[in-house]
Amino acid sequence: MSVIGILLEDYFDEREVIYPYYRVQEAGFEPLVIGPKPGSFHGKTPFTFEAKAAAESVRAGDLAGLIVPGGFAPDRMRRHKAMTRLIAEVDALKKPLGAICHAGWALISAGVVKGRRLTGFSSIREDLENAGAVYLDERVVVEGHLVTAQHADDLPAFMQAFLTRFD
DSSP states (O other), rough: OOEEEEEETTBBOHHHHHHHHHHHHTTEEEEEEEESSSEEEEBBSSEEEEEEEEEGGGOGGSSSSEEOOOBBHHHHTTTOHHHHHHHHHHHHHOEEEEEGGGGGHHHHTTTTTOOOOOOGGGGGGGHHHHHEEEEEOEEEEEEETEEEEGGGGGGHHHHHHHTTTTT
């Protein structure tokens, strides 16, 4: 069974982890929740979710794709070189890479946005543009293997677009 990674750090948006987690399973993939270390992380509420693997132990070649949820977690993810390395390696291998809401922050730190068309939550538009991205004010943007979404409300269209990258 092919594995799709889902990055996790404290202050994640619960919807942006749970919905992709189960949609990935429904599509026949095995979700692998990846944190800076294995263990429990809390969302923006007291809800917690478990990371099964540490980013430093995961190789992009072992993943079919990668999803970076939003919330405030991406600001914490980008502080871990192993997490940004994994994003950059998945992108370099042109495997499906999904980013939701504030996840653009982690993509910026991974060095994968320059010259790319993408979207994200409106408050990080300036950050994305300053990093060289072409920001589109659209709910979901697909550019090759990169799929981005503005908000948790866009999850159905985001997951549909992300999963079609495997066709």
